[in-house]
Amino acid sequence: MQEIILAGFGGQGILSMGKFIAMSGLEENKNVSWLPSYGPEMRGGTANCNVIVAEEEVGSPIINKATAIIVMNQPSLEKFEDYLLPGGIAIIDSSLVPVMPKRADVSVYAIPATEMAYEMGNATFAGVILLGKLIEVTGVVSRESFEKALYKILPPKRHGMIPDEMKALEAGAKY
Amino acid sequence: MGERLLMKGNEVIAEAALRAGCRHYFGYPITPQTEVAHYMAKKMEQLGGTFVQAESEVAAINMVYGAASCGVRAMTSSSSPGISLKQEGISYSAGAELPMVIIDIVRCGPGLGGILPAQCDYFQMVKGGGHGDYSLPVLAPCSVQEMYELVVEAFNIADRYRNPVVIMGDGYLGQMMEAVTFRDEEPIYKADKSEWATTGSELKRDHHTVTSIYIEADVLEAHNNKLQRKYAEIKKNETRVEEFNCEGADVIVTAYGTVARIVKNVIKDAEKEGIKVGLIRPITLWPFPSESFEKYAGKCNDFLCVEMSAGQMIEDVKLAVNGRSAVHFYGRTGGNVPSQPEILEQIRRIMAEK
Amino acid sequence: MATVYQKPHALTGKPFHYCPGCTHGIIHRLVAEVLDELGIEGTTVGVASVGCTYNSYEYFNCDMVQAAHGRAPAVATGIRRSLPDRQVFTYQGDGDLAAIGTAEIVHAATRGEKITTIFVNNAIYGMTSGQMAPTTLVGQVTTTTPFGRKPELHGYPVRVCEMISTLEGAVYVERVAVNNVANVRKAKAAIKRAFKVQMAGLGFSIVEVLSICPTNWGMNPQKSLEWLEQNMMEHYPLGNFKGKDLEV
Numbered sequence: 001m002q003e004i005i006l007a008g009f010g011g012q013g014i015l016s017m018g019k020f021i022a023m024s025g026l027e028e029n030k031n032v033s034w035l036p037s038y039g040p041e042m043r044g045g046t047a048n049c050n051v052i053v054a055e056e057e058v059g060s061p062i063i064n065k066a067t068a069i070i071v072m073n074q075p076s077l078e079k080f081e082d083y084l085l086p087g088g089i090a091i092i093d094s095s096l097v098p099v100m101p102k103r104a105d106v107s108v109y110a111i112p113a114t115e116m117a118y119e120m121g122n123a124t125f126a127g128v129i130l131l132g133k134l135i136e137v138t139g140v141v142s143r144e145s146f147e148k149a150l151y152k153i154l155p156p157k158r159h160g161m162i163p164d165e166m167k168a169l170e171a172g173a174k175y
Numbered sequence: 176m177g178e179r180l181l182m183k184g185n186e187v188i189a190e191a192a193l194r195a196g197c198r199h200y201f202g203y204p205i206t207p208q209t210e211v212a213h214y215m216a217k218k219m220e221q222l223g224g225t226f227v228q229a230e231s232e233v234a235a236i237n238m239v240y241g242a243a244s245c246g247v248r249a250m251t252s253s254s255s256p257g258i259s260l261k262q263e264g265i266s267y268s269a270g271a272e273l274p275m276v277i278i279d280i281v282r283c284g285p286g287l288g289g290i291l292p293a294q295c296d297y298f299q300m301v302k303g304g305g306h307g308d309y310s311l312p313v314l315a316p317c318s319v320q321e322m323y324e325l326v327v328e329a330f331n332i333a334d335r336y337r338n339p340v341v342i343m344g345d346g347y348l349g350q351m352m353e354a355v356t357f358r359d360e361e362p363i364y365k366a367d368k369s370e371w372a373t374t375g376s377e378l379k380r381d382h383h384t385v386t387s388i389y390i391e392a393d394v395l396e397a398h399n400n401k402l403q404r405k406y407a408e409i410k411k412n413e414t415r416v417e418e419f420n421c422e423g424a425d426v427i428v429t430a431y432g433t434v435a436r437i438v439k440n441v442i443k444d445a446e447k448e449g450i451k452v453g454l455i456r457p458i459t460l461w462p463f464p465s466e467s468f469e470k471y472a473g474k475c476n477d478f479l480c481v482e483m484s485a486g487q488m489i490e491d492v493k494l495a496v497n498g499r500s501a502v503h504f505y506g507r508t509g510g511n512v513p514s515q516p517e518i519l520e521q522i523r524r525i526m527a528e529k
Numbered sequence: 530m531a532t533v534y535q536k537p538h539a540l541t542g543k544p545f546h547y548c549p550g551c552t553h554g555i556i557h558r559l560v561a562e563v564l565d566e567l568g569i570e571g572t573t574v575g576v577a578s579v580g581c582t583y584n585s586y587e588y589f590n591c592d593m594v595q596a597a598h599g600r601a602p603a604v605a606t607g608i609r610r611s612l613p614d615r616q617v618f619t620y621q622g623d624g625d626l627a628a629i630g631t632a633e634i635v636h637a638a639t640r641g642e643k644i645t646t647i648f649v650n651n652a653i654y655g656m657t658s659g660q661m662a663p664t665t666l667v668g669q670v671t672t673t674t675p676f677g678r679k680p681e682l683h684g685y686p687v688r689v690c691e692m693i694s695t696l697e698g699a700v701y702v703e704r705v706a707v708n709n710v711a712n713v714r715k716a717k718a719a720i721k722r723a724f725k726v727q728m729a730g731l732g733f734s735i736v737e738v739l740s741i742c743p744t745n746w747g748m749n750p751q752k753s754l755e756w757l758e759q760n761m762m763e764h765y766p767l768g769n770f771k772g773k774d775l776e777v
Contacts, residue, residue: 019181019352026181026354034181034352038207038290060437061351064515199611225610229603230636237600237633241607244594245574249607267597373592373608375615378571382541384586386577386595 001056002140003063005080007048008072008093016153017070017127018049021134023149024141025053033061046075053140068138070130072096072113081106091133093126109133111175117168122161125168132172143169179354184319184344185210187355188278189218191326192250194361197276198224199249201238203231203257206290207346208280211252232257236264236277243273244385246372248330252278254346255296256287258304265339266305270387272402274333274366276326277311278342280349283483283510291510292346294432297487300341301461308399310406312413313341313460315431319353325458327361334366336409343460345483347433347512409462416464417456421471424453425529426522429468429492430481431457434513438481441518450526460488468495477525479503481513537561539570539590546584548655550743550750552707553581556649557588559707559717560618563724564591573616574608576601578630580622581655599630602637605644616727618645624654627663627687634693634735641698641732645723648689651740652761659745663687666764671745686764690737694770700732701772704765706739708754712767719769725777734772739765 004021008014015036025032035050050063068089071077074097077090084090086105094100095114111133117125135141141149146169150162182190189211192200200215212228219226225242229235235251242249253261258279268275279300283293298304300313312332316322322344329340373383389395417435420442421427428438435456445452453475455467468478478500480489489504496502505521507513536542539561547553564570573591577583579598586593596604601619609617626634626648637644653671654660660673664686668677678686694702701723705716716738723734739761741753748756 022352023181026179029179032181032352032354035347036350038346038350058353058436059440059443060515061347061353061433062437062512062514064440199607201607227606227610227640230632233600234603234606234633234636237597237603238607238610240596240600241576241594241604241609242611243607244604245608245611247611249611263597264600271595373574373594374612375572375574376570376590376592382590383592384595385593386586388583388595390584 001054002067004051004068005066006070007076010047012072013127014047018051021051024145027145027148031058033058035061091130128165128168129172132169136173177357179356182355183352184322185349186214187319187323189214191323195327195330197248197250199242199247201227201235201251203229203235205254205257207349208252208254232260236261239275243275244373246368250276254280254282262305267387268339269309271385272337275339276329281345289510294483311339311341313343315343315460317432317435319355331364334364345432414462414464415458416467419454421453424451426477427453427475428479429455440515444519463491465495472496473499477501482506537565539564541590543587548744552740555707563721569616576605576619578621578625580625599625602633606642620647623650623662623664638693638699638733639696643727645727646735648737649740651742653742653745655742690770698733701726701734702770704737704767708757729777
């Protein structure tokens, strides 16, 4: 069972990133849950979501101990670092998070995702770059399922972007 | 069975209602249930149904009252403060015996409170809320799949007994996404409403009246007695509960909705410490599954009621246990959710006191 | 022998419970005559409200739904949206429509709901024994304005037709009175026209009927009619506010 917390600022696509993972899990016929933080603001502020992908039935959709976290700002790291299980995985956008985790019992993957995304010509790819690393190190879902999930979730007018999204995923995985 | 889809609880509520044949939805925006209205607005226009964004919660429930009077399947949805406003119409609908479905995606109160999830409106929905001696079946799903199944069931119960039925879920259930599989065809109870619905007499029958007013004491009492007989029938036939791991349990935890799922994780944690924890999950909050508690009261010495409230369902638990076992309580409010470690700690404490 | 006058079919024949001199009976009859003449009793659903006419469902022969105080236009909306081929009317008093139900009437009108509202304005709460209504005139004595309605304390009387006629969804708005034979005839013509507007699917229609309440006004019926003519008609001028030239 993979219990993943994704967190960052509103507008970074945190909730969509979680949705991509949940949908990919569904593609593999696994049990999934996606639980967003929801607040009064439509934009801005902090955003996070809890995503569980499991072979077994999902009990609580609220993550108590995370197998992995993806963080895209400093406050999120500070808030969710302690949620990680010993040996858990922290994937961090180092373009936006200057101070790395204090814990020594977790695996840290610092990726300058936002800078890489700018270099690839699309700032919105930062999330997918981080997801590439998540998929690579946890095996939570396969890249094939992820691609299928993108086609299902994104509106047809954005399907043209999917090959580039997959390249970003690849870049994240290899970093 | 169709394919597994990833959907939000609120969207599933709307889709389930449509599948149950509901083509009349009246609502007013309020977080955290607004997606129900978004979904309905789109689908009703495509399906040629009715979606009205009412001027108020008060108007919305009265529009449902009007539509239900005509015999169609009608629904409204809201969250706690909005439900408070609807209480007048709910009481009238119960009095006039109108089948309808009311969705309450509960947020934390009192007052404007907050928009985070809560279960602090158990009293409001289960014990009344509006004026008068009436009861409403209150169904409490704990997953997106169950949300779908219970919404369909809610329309059937409403039609079977000519009574409003409530779906009560916390904000998390409305906001979360899970896999849902829809049936190819829904089990729809087809009620004959031709004896009472106000659809126009065509001058072929006596005129029908939908009303909740009975000025004469004896007439109103007879009406009330009839309602009570109906409620007794609902209690007999429609009580729903999930019992898990209760036989020989050291502690039986009772919780509904999202909290019940947290408890399921706690059961595994406790097992590792050699503690056997059972779960009684009421699926109908009214009628309350008292028999499940009666069955284990006196056998299991400790019950623990966990709620996202300051303690509301616990009153029904205590009535059912009736002094034969200790009933403990753990609750969080304000949008906080009782966590796995917190609940486990409560269980450890109970075990230490044994 | 030729029948020159009989009970309209759309009335049940149950004797009215209204006070002596009350004009609700006349207005009920006018609505019923219109239902008969348009041949729509069997396709009409009426909505009773809260006030003296709470049980008008006992008098009208068409299907009737009783609504909570002020909510008749919302209930009517639900009915009309469920029965697109039927006619729906609400029968409401001034407290019901212009105080507790202001939001409902304004929004039913602004949505252009295809319903007809019969609004009976007698400038007082009748059923609850003579309290100030939103339409109570300045200076008028009621049980809650014992020294007369004072604008500085109680505000001003609401002109419903003038307000509703500003809304695009309201297509037919007329104020009538039932104080004499000629006006009763005009009132009936207006009610008939309002139903025709609904049947043509044009939008919301309302007929405000200036009415008397001898019991709570503390006057005999004749004096009440004079008071209506001398006081109410000045603040609430009769006439059409909207939809005079609609072809129906």
